[in-house]
Amino acid sequence: MIVKWLRESTIASVLLLLVRLYVGYEWLTSGWGKVTGGFDAAGFLTGALAKSGGEHPAVSSWWASFLEHFAVPNVGLFNILVPYGEVLVGLGLILGTFTWLAAFFGMVMNFAFLFSGTVSSNPLLLLLQIFIVVAGSNAGRIGLDYFIQPYFRKNFGRRR
Incomplete structure (x- = not known):
């Protein structure tokens, strides 16, 4: 019932617009600060690895292994992906x-x-983004998706 409302209601699309603008602003400002401020993920990754030890670790061992063996050796990639990813997510929303x-x-x-x-703010943003994803195309009804989605449906939709 709620999913149907999120996906079809005009009122939901207006509320989702407000959610999108808030979440998008948070992502855009965070990413822009990193793009213009000389972001380096090395300190964050090292800090996360430090949280994987002790009696009550905040970081799971499997994630710490990913960080240690992939993220830290490729920190240059993350120095690009994180700030520009945040900016693109913000602009998209x-x-x-x-x-x-x-x-x-x-x-x-x-x-x-x-x-x-x-x-x-990660749990709040995550929760709000779940509503956007569940709403599907209705979340972008008041936005450029209104114009983009018909093009994709026409040119890339299911063929019978």
């Missing part, structure tokens, strides 16, 4: 362009931050 995809990738980043032992 604010403009309503590929809305559910932007929210999905925002969720991926929120989970990565949470797995790394950082709470901050």
